[in-house]
Amino acid sequence: GIQVEQSPPDLILQEGANSTLRCNFSDSVNNLQWFHQNPWGQLINLFYIPSGTKQNGRLSATTVATERYSLLYISSSQTTDSGVYFCAVATGGGNKLTFGTGTQLKVEL
Amino acid sequence: DAGVIQSPRHEVTEMGQEVTLRCKPISGHDYLFWYRQTMMRGLELLIYFNNNVPIDDSGMPEDRFSAKMPNASFSTLKIQPSEPRDSAVYFCASSWWGVAQYFGPGTRLLVL
Numbered sequence: 001g002i003q004v005e006q007s008p009p010d011l012i013l014q015e016g017a018n019s020t021l022r023c024n025f026s027d028s029v030n031n032l033q034w035f036h037q038n039p040w041g042q043l044i045n046l047f048y049i050p051s052g053t054k055q056n057g058r059l060s061a062t063t064v065a066t067e068r069y070s071l072l073y074i075s076s077s078q079t080t081d082s083g084v085y086f087c088a089v090a091t092g093g094g095n096k097l098t099f100g101t102g103t104q105l106k107v108e109l
Numbered sequence: 110d111a112g113v114i115q116s117p118r119h120e121v122t123e124m125g126q127e128v129t130l131r132c133k134p135i136s137g138h139d140y141l142f143w144y145r146q147t148m149m150r151g152l153e154l155l156i157y158f159n160n161n162v163p164i165d166d167s168g169m170p171e172d173r174f175s176a177k178m179p180n181a182s183f184s185t186l187k188i189q190p191s192e193p194r195d196s197a198v199y200f201c202a203s204s205w206w207g208v209a210q211y212f213g214p215g216t217r218l219l220v221l
């Protein structure tokens with residue numbers, strides 16, 4: 001099956017700093033999503049982005065499908081950004097998501 | 110919209126008992142997914158439905174697990190009999206046209 005690798009596995013930031021999270025995948029995809037799992041366990045959909053660039057407030061994402069990677073940018077980080085960020089991809093029919101192992105982010109004051 | 114609703118939020122049961130988890134998807138969504146999250150295996154897709162029909166159940170761990178979707182607004186995941194290794198957080202998610210998936214709050218299951 002498809003392999004999804006996320007880096008870095010752990011990240012500690014000071015509030016206000018910027019960061020870039022990376023997701024590499026081993027095969028062509030037609031579905032790629034970024035999720036944030038907050039410290040209470042809730043999974044929140046950030047972006048549906050099989051290709052191209054999207055922005056939502058302080059967050060933006062870029063997927064370069066031909067090179068099999070996606071990037072999630074967090075600007076001016078806040079403590080509420082803490083949690084685990086997952087990349088998930090699907091091939092073929094596009095509905096069976098495979099999740100990466102996540103990036104654990106902690107934002108400190 | 111109320112989002113995806115799951116019940117119960119927490120369940121503690123003894124080995125051998127039947128467990129039923131429930132999910133109400135977002136109104137109008139035509140796809141419903143059941144996931145399991147554990148420390149060892151991460152997030153795994155168990156089964157998904159399209160228009161109430163099971164499409165792919167290859168992630169269901171064994172015959173003790175079963176899922177149904179009798180109508181567009183309700184689905185169940187049943188474990189019978191339950192075992193300690195089934196302890197996990199079970200998520201339900203829904204989407205429209207199978208694109209962006211929206212997750213419920215999860216059910217934390219502990220089997221003693």
